[in-house]
Amino acid sequence: MGATTRPAGRTRARAGLTRQRIVAAALDEIDAHGLHSLTMQGLARSLGAGTMSLYNHVRSKGDLLGAVSEHLWAEIAALAPPSDDPARWLESLAKAIRDTGRRHPNALSILAVSGVLPPPLLEVIAEQFDRSGGSEPDPRLVNGITTVAAFAIGWAVTEAAGLTPRATVAHETERQRIRRITRALPPETPDRLVDAAITVCAAEPEPMFSASVAAIIKGCGYEPASSRPGSKISRASGDSRE
């Protein structure tokens, strides 16, 4: 199997091994079969390379996972470009995190592991600071980033774990949801608890998410994003008062 001349019969991706290509392939594998089935040897094979070739572009498996995490944050950042309206930018950040979590549910556990704010996100944050003017960054914005990101990450995590009804999976009928929950709980679970689980998972997720994000942003001191015409996020329940 000397590989100096390309056999050209291979549909398998060959050619230049790149950190980029390795990261992409790793994320594909995670998406398709879960984090636990990501293997250096399997990954190399899927790239048509020898296992050890990976180590020319990646220090270790941990380093690879870090790179995947950063890639995900880059996806998020791309979905939340800076805006002249900081409150709306925070909304889009929340949506970006949540949507990315939905696209990569199996990768969620490596999202927040970096040890610092991931550089791709920092890039957008820095730009947003500039946009919002002032010599010092607005403290409402600073607080908003931390709190909104925390909520969105937590939401994505619980959603991926099935602790929340997923509108995605959800052409799910009432009956189907009940069956899913009943099956997931240990068989001897008392009816009282099964009922509680079914009740909690019955709430409509969309308005809950939007309303909570709005509440958090308002809690940071921003005016409620009232009847702005172009607003993508419609306020839905128990949020307003006036």
Add this chain to the structure above:
Amino acid sequence: MGATTRPAGRTRARAGLTRQRIVAAALDEIDAHGLHSLTMQGLARSLGAGTMSLYNHVRSKGDLLGAVSEHLWAEIAALAPPSDDPARWLESLAKAIRDTGRRHPNALSILAVSGVLPPPLLEVIAEQFDRSGGSEPDPRLVNGITTVAAFAIGWAVTEAAGLTPRATVAHETERQRIRRITRALPPETPDRLVDAAITVCAAEPEPMFSASVAAIIKGCGYEPASSRPGSKISRASGDSRE
């Protein structure tokens, strides 16, 4: 090393292997050295047993991790007993999740993985439903559980990852925080981004957490927990208006 008679020289825990004891030892190991260093063989050794003995109480390593997760939720549930005031119960639930995350930062990634609401939590939820009266559970409470839990989990996760300043670690001086962040970022990171990271991590975490939880609860339709005398959570920033 026949073990029919106990040598009595061993300080090592011996005697009856139990699912309980195995779970506790697993959590200890995770707390002490991280999730990745939890090993069936190492765990067995720490319990003074042969590796395969574990499998008499645990179906697989995945099953074990599930049991650890459930144990953590039991800790959380114990810290958030039902209350006559649903809004205050939601506050205590948020605090319980966050505090437990602080005590077990290395275990956070297995918290929300179960696939359903964990039974120990369901137990408290069911009781809280009963307390709040009415034939149907209050929708404000139902929404509150999902949103507050999501926020608290996300907060705990980001906090454990160092994306948020930890008040725990924080007799940390300004200078120390800056050094920590600078070191954690890749060395070639432009100053603009390092500055952004330092700014975001400068905010005081305590009031942010409490204020966000309060905002979410209020967003669910509950009255702001105004000047109730015994309230443990003091409202802190940009939350009130009247």
Add this chain to the structure above:
DNA sequence: ACCTGAACACCGTTCAAGT
């Protein structure tokens, strides 16, 4: 600079055997 096979230490789990 990039690639790679062989080899090693380790880890989860099956099996067959013990009490």
Add this chain to the structure above:
DNA sequence: ACCTGAACACCGTTCAAGT
């Protein structure tokens, strides 16, 4: 019912060698 050593398939990584 609970325990266990031996064995197996697999996985991350080191090394020495190639181009």
